[in-house]
Amino acid sequence: MSTEIDLSQYLNAFLEETKEHLQAFTQALIDLEDADEERAVEVLNAAFRAAHTVKGMSASMDFMNMEHLCHSMEDLMDELRSGSRGVTPELIDMLLECSTKLEELTICIEDNGNDDIDVSEVLSELDKVKGNGEGETAEDKPEKKEKADKDEGKSKQDSEKKVESEEGKGKTYEINISVNKSCDFKGVRSFLALKTLAEIGKIVKTVPSQEDIENEKFGFKFKVILVTEISDDEIKDALASVADLEKVEISGEAVEVEAEVAEQEKEQKKKDLKSEVAKSKDKGKEAAVKSVRINIDKLDSVSNLVGELVINKSRLIQIGREHEIEELGSTMAVVERTISDLQYEVTQMRMIPVEHVFNRFPKLVRDLYRAQGKEVDFILKGKEIELDRTVLDEIVDPIVHLLRNAVDHGIELPEGREKAGKNRKGRIALAAKRETGHVTISVEDDGKGMDPDILREKAVSKGLLLTDEVAKLSDEDAFKLIFMPGFSTAEKTTAVSGRGVGMEVVKTRVEALGGFVDIQSEMGNGTKMVLKLPLTTAIIQALLIDVCNKTYAIPLSNVREIISVLKNDIKTIQGATVITLRGSILPLVMVQSLFGLFGNDNNGGHNHKDKFVVVVVERSEGRIGLVVDTALEQQEIVVKPPDEHMQGATGLGGFTILGDGCVVPILDIASLTLA
Amino acid sequence: MAKVLVVDDAAFMRMMVKNILGANGHEIVGEAENGVQGLEKYAQLKPDLVTMDIVMPELDGIEATKEIIRSHPDARIVMCTAVGQQAKVLEAMKAGAKGYIIKPFQAPKVLEEIKKVLGS
Structure with a gap:
């Protein structure tokens, strides 16, 4: 028999589940703030359950700091549940702080395998709030009272039956039972012993009384006078089914008494149970969820x-x-x-609902705006939209950054908003939306919007662009300046969300996934940042193109259209090759010159043709046209990440293997440089 | 040895119980993550023993125990509980549960309890 428990094998399951419960906990607390009475009970229970479960799990894993903290939180929440204390924003803050601490502990466990983080400060704060914070756990209080009431009724019943039992038939035994000193819940254990005895005979008397035994008001021994027809050995056998009984001594007096009550009593018990259970029957039933966890x-x-x-x-x-x-x-x-x-x-x-990461944001946003004295209505939309797990993990930081920007730079202070004729309370919406072939995630605020002139000035003052360069930028293009490396409008970092990753990193991350970022902003009315993401990154739809008899793949999610262009339409404006497409300028990229390819005519490729095929692709900076020889076909490809030789090569985002065994590079649209 | 149904809303806890019992010859015939599921699985699987968490969504362990005992008075149910829950555990025993094990689980204690309860 193996009885050793190796805890390490549980660590992953523990971490994963703890994170889920912490999210549920945080969400419940945030909901609690605006909840009406009925809803408050519900969310408090949910929060309590989450803390309770984490407590049990952490105790099992021997993470005692975590366990203590959960336990203390549980106590406080119980005071809230019992109504002995009202819910205040301060208490919610306090509990949210606890959840932050729990998150820290979780991270520490994940990184170091231990929970060695000082929790004494939070604990003492909790104790202060709880008042005395001593003695029995609050959890037991209401129940104990209720139980005491019940027991009173029961002992009355018992004494009535005692009279009957005088007429029972059988032998009278005096049984002395010692409970193991290391036993947990000796009251419960003793109750089990008494229950077992009651099933085989009639308990005439116990010392101390049954209530006292149940309430642990005894040392480790108690005495039972039992009337039964069975032998002392059989009594011992019956008690063997109860664990933690150290010693059972039976002395039989062999007094014959009538004892036919036992059967009646059993019947009665069953009836009682039935009526109690009837109440619980109408509770909602939900179809069983069949699932397994897979790494x-x-x-x-x-x-x-x-x-x-x-x-x-x-x-x-x-x-x-x-x-x-x-x-x-x-x-x-x-x-x-x-x-x-x-x-x-x-x-x-591989798809999971965005809910999994969205749920952590309400708390983050709340922390942010409260720290700055702002007021915000935070709205989540499309939580049920599903995305590839890998994609989802990658976009957490970018979303955090966008939300932070919305609170820090978008939403004005309440006074400022009033002056501008807006509601004091700002509004930030985080929304996920499924569109054909991709998912968009947008962060929209109704704040002050971006000022293109300020962005232009800043680009110049940072030495990123020249004055005449920025002057030519349209407002829309000016917004895109924030993507430039070195252009971070955030001067300070706030304590709550930590260091920002910068818009440049947001863009890089999203583009690495094959997506792109779009900005819409209107002065005075707010900003909307849209992340367009592919559903999955492993197998994608691609357009195969041919350039100088070499095949390349372009992710179809980037492709807008394929057009045919006459040589005469191509113009050069300030060194850039462009065409005019439906009234707007489309910069062109000669794919062949990017990779130093030459056509079969050995004469400079395209230059001698009258007509070109241009694939119009979309990226964060806008649309560009790729000049290719032929657009071949659309195909599903399996993306293989770039190997070490390819890394650093601009314009390539990996490769794929086609049916004929050909290795084909995948163009990385985001990193293509304009001619 | 025994066919066991594990009822607990935390997959982690179920895994722990499963591993302790599984490593010692018991067969885990089913799992449920709330009381309602527990009732369904019990009726369907007729296990020799149920380990039942107390705090669960939908239907808690005590109500689930009452319900199982109502339809199967001989059911062997062992409550899984945490320190500080005496009152709840007592309630469960009164409802007909046959034993209890305390988190954090210690394998020898769990096995001893299971053995005792199965012997009854």
Whole structure:
């Protein structure tokens, strides 16, 4: 028998679940602030449950600081639940502070495997709030009272039955029971022993009384006078089913008494139980959720394997075509369908609702605006929208940054807003939206908006651009200045959200995922930042293009349209090659010159053609056109990350393997430099 | 040995119980993450023993215990509890639970309790 528990194997499960519960806890507290009475009870219970569960888990993992903190929080929440104390913003703050501490502890556990963070300060603050904070846990109080009432009734019943039992039949035994000193809840344990005895006979008397035993008002021994028909050995056997009984001594007097009450009593008990249970029957029933937890790494490798299948599938189809094997073709049609189903399922498995990261933001935003004396209504939309787990993890920091900007730079102080004729309370909305092929996540505020002139000045003063350069920028382009490295409008960092990552990092992160950032802003009316993200990063739709007989892939999520352009339409404005597309300027990138390719005519490629194919792609800075020889076909490709030789090569974002075994580079639209 | 149903809203706790019992020859025949599920699984699986958490959403462990005992008076239910919950545990015992184990779980104690309860 193995009885040792190796805690390390539980660490992942522990961390994951603790994080979930902390989120639920925080959300409940934030909801509590605006909740009406009925809702308050509900969310308090949810918060309590979360703290309670974390307490149990941390105790199991031997993270005692965490356990103490949860325990203390539980006590405070119980005072709130029982109504002995009203909910105030200060108390909510206090509990939120606790949750921050718990998050710190979780991170510490994740990083160092221990919870060695000082929690005494928070604990003493909690104690102060709780008043005495001593003695029995609040949790037991209301129940104990209720129970005492019940017991009173019960002992009356008992004494009535005692009279009856005088007429019972059987032997009378005196049983002395010692409870193990290391036993937890000796009252409960003793109750179990008494219950067992009551099932085999009639308890005439106990010393001390049954209530006292249940309430632990005894040392470690108690005495029972039992009338039963069975032998002392059989009594011992019965008591063997109760753990933690150190010693059972039985002395039988062999006094014959009538004892037919036992059966009646059992019947009565069952009836009581039935009526009690009836109440609980109408509670809501929900379909069972069948789920297993899988490590994301495992899922990744399944995705990769499916990716390999996709590649080999195309290879097989091609072989069938080349050798005109009809049977192979028809079989492959079936295989193809199965593989695409499989691929769909795997992709679905990687999807989780954005809720998982969104839920942590209300607290963050609240902390931010409160610290600055601002007032904000924070609204979450589209929490149920699903995104690839990897994508979701990557965009947490960018979203935090956008929210921080919205509070710090967007929303004005209440007085300022009043002066501007706005509601004192600002409004920030974080919304996720599913669009074809991608998901957008937007952060919108109704603050003061961005001033393009200030941005222009700043770009000049930081030495990023020249005065005449910025003068030419449209307002929309001026907004995009904030993406430039070295252009951070945040002078100070706030304590709450820590150091900002800067808009430049927001852009880089989002683009690394194959997405892009869009800014809409209006002076006085607010700013809207939109992150456009692909649904998944592992297998994507791509457009294959040919440049000088070399094939490249462009993520389809970036492609807007493919147009044909006459040579005469191409103009050069200040050294940049552009065309005019529906009235606006479209900068062009000659893909061949990017990679130093030359066409078969050995004569400078495009220069001798009259017509070009231009693929219009979208990125954070706006649209650009890629000049290519041919647009080949649209295909599903498996993205392989760039290997070490490719890293640092601008314009390449990885590679893929096609059905014929060809290795094809994937263009990284974001990092393409304009000619 | 015994067929066990584990009812707990924390997957972590279920895993812990499962591993302790599983490593010692018991078979975990099912898991449930709230009282309602627990009732359904009990009716469906008829396990020899149930480990039942007390604080759970939907239907707590005490109500679930009462309900199971109502339809299956011989059910063997062991409550999983934390320090400071005497009153709740007592309530559960009165409702018909046969034993209790205390978090943090100590394997020898858990196994002893299970053995005792199964022996009854």
